[in-house]
Amino acid sequence: MQSTFPLFPQAASSVASEVDLLYFFILAVSAFFAILVSALVVFFAVKYRRRHPDEVGHDIHGSIALELLWCVIPFVLAMVMFFWGASLYFTLARPPADAMDIFVVGKQWMWKVQHPSGVREINELHVPIGRPVRITLGSEDVLHDYYIPAFRVKMDAVPGKLTTMWFTATKVGTYHIFCAEYCGTQHSGMIGQVIAMEPQDYEAWIGGGRTTGTAVENGERLFTTMACITCHKTDTSGRGPILSDVFGSTVDLQDGRQVVADENYLRESIMNPQAKVVREFQPIMPTFQGTLSEENLLQLIAYIKTLKAPQ
Amino acid sequence: MNHAVNEPRSYLDAPYGVASWLLTKDHKRIALLYLISITVFFLIGALFAAGIRAELMTPEGDLFTADMYNKLFTLHGVVMVFFFLIPSIPATLGNFLVPIMCGAKDLAFPKINLLSWYLYLIGATLTLGAVFMGGVDTGWTFYTPYSSMASNTNVTLAAVGVFIAGFSSILTGFNFVVTIHRMRAPGLTWFRMPLFLWAMYATSLVMILGTPVVAITLLMVGAEAALGFGIFDPRVGGDPVLFQHLFWFYSHPAVYIMILPGMGVISELVAAVSRKQIFGYSFVAYSSLAIAIIGFLVWGHHMFVSSQSIYAGLVFSIITMIVAVPSAVKTFNWTATLYRGSITWESPTYWVIGFIGLFLVGGLTGLFLGAMGLDVHLHDTYFVVAHFHYIMVGGGVMAFLGGVHFWWPKMTGRTYPETLGKISAVLVFVGFNLTFLPQFVVGYLGMPRRYHAYPEEFQILNVVSTGGASVLGIGYLLIIGYLVASMFKPRNATANPWGATGLEWDIPSPPTTFNFEIDPVVTEDAYNYAGRAQKTGDN
Known part of the structure; x- marks a missing residue:
């Protein structure tokens, strides 16, 4: 991994050096002001030291010009930092459209990973370099946080919803994964490794892994075994809404609201079906809370996303 | 001062007896009761910190079990934040000084003031009870759903x-606001008030408006646990992120409860040690x-990776950057006050310089965390730990100790050895930097908070940090030692040992029970x- 006494982290993703650049910019500005003010304080304290017990300081009350100066300069610098930080954050928050999807589920105290091909691993994450990877994160129990310092990315895994993060690994190597959100006894043991590989090595690795079907195939199987199919039919005879083309569409709800059917909406509709009932349907769907694991959910959602109405 | 035969006795002497202290309505006695209580809790919190630093000497989790370690950092945070830092300056120096600086005999509601000390003691005792019943392991942040469903420790207590x-x-806070509004001496207009009063006023507003929110949040956690209301637990339709919003809505302003009073103390000290009007009052x-x-509008900057809306994040980030400006303004004005001052090199000056140095680092590192794209990497690492310790301990505690050294002769009538006052300031400054500077580095390397065991490559920085904490500890113990020792010596302090302005320096050290023999009239600006x-020259 790294030397035994590193002072700066490795930079192994496409955004790492951009994050570092902002870090050095703020560090330079901070160092300038810290040194300037400290030097002035010490200089004044020595130069104007009291030479006589009854001495008092000069009668100076202030200066509007100086006050404006030291309001405006910090404000402008702070705004530069804000815009820079915000644009970087938006880059981090928006995965490229062509990213490959990997599902990660946190539970006390391990990370369960599922690749698109269905290959699974625990606490390790194999990824190809040079290709954007979008991680969809879930949690089985409490808050966790998937943190890869060498990639400068982290995201909370929040029970009850799905979150996403993305990165493009740029350097072959093995890097730390940490759980960064306190989650109980073995929090500091909820760690792992990212193994960034050449694309052909990744293909070889994934080809050698055992799989019980891809995520979509597993989702399709669940759709039958969980009997989703009895109500969610492909024609209007079902008691539940048709799910073809539902992903990404705008859904009208009973209470007049409209929502966009994203992953979180699908997740909520499975786990807490009464929360958002589709217009003209009865709230009769049972909850699958406790029946479906987060991994099953992710498979089911992956399957629902592939459902298309026949042309 | 004219020492007449019938001179009223000092507040320390009249009346005598334990009951006269435990049932006192004198704001100065209540200040001392608070000072003793928070010192005890500071020592308890420091003991937990010592345990944390000892464990982190080695990468393996070998000194304590993981559960024990989790309880140590939880209790360190809970005790230090709620039972030391929040009451530290307001309840001690604030209690002592607010009425005197206003020219009043006491606070507006002396009995309520005593009640607040008892509430503090009851709250602190219950929380300590949780320690003795086996501890709490949720972190001081009590994040749900861990605190409500997964932890089987004494969270409720x-x-x-x-x-x-x-x-x-x-x-x-309520007592201070009423006192400052209604009980200022004739002539003491708002813009003649010492800046400490302005700071206590601002702090009080935060206490009054913010604290009920955390109280309600804790009630909701209780309602969910006991009655099954779905508020924070996703299994019953709740949202764990809602807890974070409510928690930080109070707990971020709470940081200002800890640092604003410190800024007020430093404003007083800067003026006094340089014998000069504060620049840009x-x-x-x-x-x-x-x-x-x-400060009430920045709480979401704790939640940039919590799944809160990225647009909400934008708003919180820009307001966070804006709140940096008034802090910068203060720092520049303190510095400018020293220009052409008459600066003493007695012990309070050491604390002032130490405060400015540490507060600078604390404030500036906040910019790193306010910049969203960078915070994604830094969030929940040791960088954050170092940052908030620089603000709350580097800033808050340094100012508190500076204030204690400055007003100690007034409060107790005793002086302490000047040399020890200076040595301890230097020890605390050096020890503090040795403890927390390495944590910025290890944080940027990626070491997460609340880790019982960690990868080997972080060890050297952690060892330096633990070494620094030992120096820091010696500094604190030294202070407690010589201040307590001074209490056993004869009263030797003059009314105005620093040659400072301010109503508190016009009355004897220690003051009499009702502070002023003749109601003061203020005819001039502060400082x-x-x-x-x-x-004096004219006379």
Whole structure:
């Protein structure tokens, strides 16, 4: 991994050096002001030291010009930092459209990973370099946080919803994964490794892994075994809404609201079906809370996303 | 002072007896009761910190079990934040000084003031009870759903303790606001007030408006646990992120409860050690209010990776950057005050310089965390730990100790050995930097908070940090040692040992029970050193 006494982290993703650049910019500005003010304080304290017990300081009350100066300069610098930080954050928050999807589920105290091909691993994450990877994160129990310092990315895994993060690994190597959100006894043991590989090595690795079907195939199987199919039919005879083309569409709800059917909406509709009932349907769907694991959910959602109405 | 035969006795002497202390309505005695209590809790919190630093000497989790370690950092946070830092300056120096600086005999509601100390004690005792019953392991942040469903420790008891102590803080704030509004001496207009009063006023507003929110949040956690209301637990339709919003809505402003009073103390000390009017008085005064108000609108910067909306994040980030400005204004004004001052090199000066140095680092590192794209990497690492310790301990505790050293002769009538006062300031400054500077580095390397064991490559920095903490500990113990020792010596302090302006320096050390023999009338601005020198010259 790294030397035994590193002072700066490795930079192994496409955004790492951009994050570092902002870090050095703020560090330079901070160092300038810290040194300037400290030097002035010490200089004044020595130069104007009291030479006589009854001495008092000069009668100076202030200066509007100086006050404006030291309001405006910090404000402008702070705004530069804000815009820079915000644009970087938006880059981090928006995965490229062509990213490959990997599902990660946190539970006390391990990370369960599922690749698109269905290959699974625990606490390790194999990824190809040079290709954007979008991680969809879930949690089985409490808050966790998937943190890869060498990639400068982290995201909370929040029970009850799905979150996403993305990165493009740029350097072959093995890097730390940490759980960064306190989650109980073995929090500091909820760690792992990212193994960034050449694309052909990744293909070889994934080809050698055992799989019980891809995520979509597993989702399709669940759709039958969980009997989703009895109500969610492909024609209007079902008691539940048709799910073809539902992903990404705008859904009208009973209470007049409209929502966009994203992953979180699908997740909520499975786990807490009464929360958002589709217009003209009865709230009769049972909850699958406790029946479906987060991994099953992710498979089911992956399957629902592939459902298309026949042309 | 004219020492007549029938001179009223000092507040320390009249009346005598334990009951006269435990049932006192004198704000100065209550200040001392608080000072003793928070010192005890500081020592307890420091003991937990020592345990944390000892464990982190080695990468393996070998000294304590993981559960024990989790309880140590939880209790360190809970005790230090709720039972030391929040009451530290307001309940001790604030209690002692607010009425005197106003020219009043006491606070507006002396009995409520005593009640607040008892509430504090009850809250603190309940929380300590949770420690003896096996501890709490949720972190001081009590994040759900861990705190509500997964932790089987004494969360409820600890939360009730914090809930009750919150009322003590509300009552103190309420007392200060009324006192400052209604009981200022004739002539003491708002813009003649010492800046410490402005800072206490701003702090009180935050206490009154913020604390009820955390109280309600804790009630909701209780309602969910006991009655099954779905508020935070996703299994019953709740949202764990909602808890974080409510928690930080109070707990971020709470940081200003910890640092604003420190800024007020430093404003007093800077003026006194340089015998000079504060540069840009009104800017320093208004910046306290600006920090108190804007500080209520930045809580979401704790949640950039929590799944909160990225657009909400934008708003919180820009307001966070804006709140940096009034803090910068204060720092520049303190520095400018020293220009052409008459600066003493007695011990308070050491604390002032130490404060400015540490507060600078603490404030500036906040910019790293306010910049969203960078915070994604830094969030929940040791960088954050170092940052908030620089603000709350580097800033808050340094100012508190500076204030204690400055007003100790007034409060107790005793002086302490000047040399020890200086040595301890240097020890605390050096020890503090040795402890927390390495944590910025290890944080940027990626070491997460609340880790019982960690990868080997982080060890050297952690060992330096533990070494620094030992120096820091020696510094603190030294202070407690010589201050306590001074209490056993004869009263030797003069009324105004520093040659400072301010109503508190016009009355004896220690003051009499009702502070002023004759109701004071204020005829000049605060810190009118030049004017006083003029007058002396004319005589």
